[in-house]
Amino acid sequence: EFENASDMSYAKVFIWDSLGTMKPIGTMRQITGINSITYYVNPSADLMSADGTAEHPYKNINSAIERIYDDVSSGAFGVNFTVNVGAGDIFLDDTVTINDYNSLLSTSGTTITIQGRGTDKTFVKSGSAIAEGDIEKVKDQNILSRVPSEARDCIYSVDLSDKGYIGDKSENIELVLNGKVQTAARYPNSGYLKTGEVTADKMSFVCSDERVNAWQTAEDMYVYYMPHYFSYAYKAKALNGLITTENNGGFLTDREYYVYNLLEELDSADEYFYDKTNGRLYFYSKDITGSKYEIFNMNKSLIELVCCDNVKIKDMTIENSGETLVYLRYTKNSGLENCVLRNSSKSALTVSDSYNSGALNCEIYDMGKGGVSLSGGDRNTLAKGKNYVNKCSIHDCQRLDRTYTALVSMSGVGNMCINSDIYNSYHMAIAIYGNDLEVKNNKIYNVCTQTTDMGAVYAEGDYTLRGTVIEHNLFENIPAKGDLGAFAIYLDNGLSGVTVKNNIFKNVQRQAVYVNGGRDNKVINNIFVDSGSIGAISDIFNWGKDSSGNTYSYENPAPARTTLVNKLNAVDYKNEPYTKYEHLSNILEDKPSIPKYNEFSGNVCVNAGGLSTAWLRNTSLETLVSDGGCEYLVYSCSESDLMDYDGGDYTLSDSKASELGFDKFDNVFGR
Numbered sequence: 001e002f003e004n005a006s007d008m009s010y011a012k013v014f015i016w017d018s019l020g021t022m023k024p025i026g027t028m029r030q031i032t033g034i035n036s037i038t039y040y041v042n043p044s045a046d047l048m049s050a051d052g053t054a055e056h057p058y059k060n061i062n063s064a065i066e067r068i069y070d071d072v073s074s075g076a077f078g079v080n081f082t083v084n085v086g087a088g089d090i091f092l093d094d095t096v097t098i099n100d101y102n103s104l105l106s107t108s109g110t111t112i113t114i115q116g117r118g119t120d121k122t123f124v125k126s127g128s129a130i131a132e133g134d135i136e137k138v139k140d141q142n143i144l145s146r147v148p149s150e151a152r153d154c155i156y157s158v159d160l161s162d163k164g165y166i167g168d169k170s171e172n173i174e175l176v177l178n179g180k181v182q183t184a185a186r187y188p189n190s191g192y193l194k195t196g197e198v199t200a201d202k203m204s205f206v207c208s209d210e211r212v213n214a215w216q217t218a219e220d221m222y223v224y225y226m227p228h229y230f231s232y233a234y235k236a237k238a239l240n241g242l243i244t245t246e247n248n249g250g251f252l253t254d255r256e257y258y259v260y261n262l263l264e265e266l267d268s269a270d271e272y273f274y275d276k277t278n279g280r281l282y283f284y285s286k287d288i289t290g291s292k293y294e295i296f297n298m299n300k301s302l303i304e305l306v307c308c309d310n311v312k313i314k315d316m317t318i319e320n321s322g323e324t325l326v327y328l329r330y331t332k333n334s335g336l337e338n339c340v341l342r343n344s345s346k347s348a349l350t351v352s353d354s355y356n357s358g359a360l361n362c363e364i365y366d367m368g369k370g371g372v373s374l375s376g377g378d379r380n381t382l383a384k385g386k387n388y389v390n391k392c393s394i395h396d397c398q399r400l401d402r403t404y405t406a407l408v409s410m411s412g413v414g415n416m417c418i419n420s421d422i423y424n425s426y427h428m429a430i431a432i433y434g435n436d437l438e439v440k441n442n443k444i445y446n447v448c449t450q451t452t453d454m455g456a457v458y459a460e461g462d463y464t465l466r467g468t469v470i471e472h473n474l475f476e477n478i479p480a481k482g483d484l485g486a487f488a489i490y491l492d493n494g495l496s497g498v499t500v501k502n503n504i505f506k507n508v509q510r511q512a513v514y515v516n517g518g519r520d521n522k523v524i525n526n527i528f529v530d531s532g533s534i535g536a537i538s539d540i541f542n543w544g545k546d547s548s549g550n551t552y553s554y555e556n557p558a559p560a561r562t563t564l565v566n567k568l569n570a571v572d573y574k575n576e577p578y579t580k581y582e583h584l585s586n587i588l589e590d591k592p593s594i595p596k597y598n599e600f601s602g603n604v605c606v607n608a609g610g611l612s613t614a615w616l617r618n619t620s621l622e623t624l625v626s627d628g629g630c631e632y633l634v635y636s637c638s639e640s641d642l643m644d645y646d647g648g649d650y651t652l653s654d655s656k657a658s659e660l661g662f663d664k665f666d667n668v669f670g671r
Helices: 061-073 149-154 210-215 559-569 621-627 654-660
Strands: 002-005 008-016 022-031 036-041 080-085 088-091 096-099 111-115 122-125 128-130 155-159 174-177 204-206 221-226 232-239 242-244 256-260 271-275 280-284 293-296 303-306 311-314 317-321 326-329 335-337 340-344 349-352 358-360 363-367 372-374 388-390 393-395 408-413 416-418 421-423 430-435 438-440 443-445 454-459 469-471 474-478 486-491 499-501 504-508 511-516 522-524 527-538 599-612 631-637 642-644 649-652
Touching (some): 036 061, 061 096, 061 111, 088 128, 149 155, 174 280, 210 232, 349 358, 358 372, 372 388, 474 486, 486 527, 504 511, 504 649, 527 649, 649 654
Parallel strands (some): 036 080, 080 111, 088 122, 096 303, 122 317, 303 326, 311 335, 326 349, 335 358, 349 372, 358 388, 372 408, 416 438, 421 443, 438 469, 443 474, 469 499, 474 504, 486 511, 499 522, 522 599, 527 599, 599 631
Antiparallel strands (some): 008 022, 155 280, 174 293, 204 242, 221 232, 221 256, 232 242, 271 280
């Protein structure tokens, strides 16, 4: 039974009872004349009168989402919904969630935009604000006696026990001052100490710094230990000049470390210490007047989109969580635009098993354990995921874990990091593990600053992970720390089929591009300036023999190389669609330990060395060129051959490019 009322159609729904009597049970509404609906959210709204209008907005975002579900369930098809989030701090007690597991929203043609008033006006966050009236200057001499003498007049505290931040619930608590995450009090305030002599069980090491005596009564001290290109955080004790862990260890002499979470080291304006036993927070400040203090430790993401299509989050700052800030799972055509993501104990954004979803024109920083992770696409069919980081600024995302926490991580097929500024990382900047990925038109600099044997772009070994293109990027300021230093691009352990072209490498102090055992990699038409060398190439050592000299076949390799064959067999590499990758289908019959078919050609060096072959153990560059299908050609040029060396334009001049047959490209990189 249908009725018309203005621009709405109503369908009255009936049910037949056991006697055959038809009875009405409700009314469904189909909105036929409305293309868009806006619901409003304001953190200062009155819950009692809220109906989502501008005059009576909802107090939280989830209420608006529930209203949208109700509308669509009642027949609001093809409507573009907007959730207009007002200015101010939106403190969340639970995750903002859109879960379209039953495809109600997507099949109805619904789009949803959650839109703030701007990244400087709308702040979605967890935790709570600390009122200035709740902050006390510390006068307890038992506390002050533990603090360095020069800092004792600048120590404040606040009791958080009444907010539930005590005991186990205080894990991952962090302090924010004026939007900036503070540091758990540490020693030294910057840089590292070096481990001294290590005990026989490798559970303890000598600390030669006299400050070690002040830590003997500390009950919740941690040591952050960096032995090589990886790192660990251990709970520790200090006693009689030794730093000891109970359940970990493996310490080596002369390795970098610092200690943290110490009241005894609370002596800097960006530091705090939380006594989780008593629920009291201590921090250093010369003057708290007008400062905005917040705390957080909610171990939930702030926003989660699941099975969604056409959901966008725009124009807001998303901050302060002990978990990854935003999760997108099984989404299509969804993501973040014009947002700031900051202040997480973990990462900013995870996009998993999704399509055409990601971050556009966002700034991401002050993460504890990484920036953005993208996965999607099908490695069996090589269908592309097309998930993206585009026009973003991502930096300083390794605050709590300084190794293997990439600013951008990509896996799957056909995902991309493009047109972005990626900078300030202790370890890798971009991690790639997939097929047909794109790293294009980015500015990548000041990365790998505290590691060795790592790359700004790092790719782990697998002969089948081919088709990635690294094109038109600027790599700049990558230091030579440790025995191996860091590379701009590191194709590790047999990674193959990558194209590196039209890039500029400036001040890469060791090798710029390292091909470690892979094949079919093309390093072409790049410019290397003021760098150690254009790169290095090596073979895969001990493929056919183990450490005792036992001989194995390529199909049944030495145990250390079994992983490469297992990865090869994980996909149908001999048949379509993998036959599009050259030299892959017969790789095990073609001496896979030898880095054949690589091309280093048409590259320009200015104050940079040629290709290093010191790590070739089973062959030589000459043999690779004559018998291994490899190409090598490099042009040595001078600073005057560049467009403007002193002004920072390192592209080749028109005349020199014409002379060499070099394909010119522009000098505009990044966001």
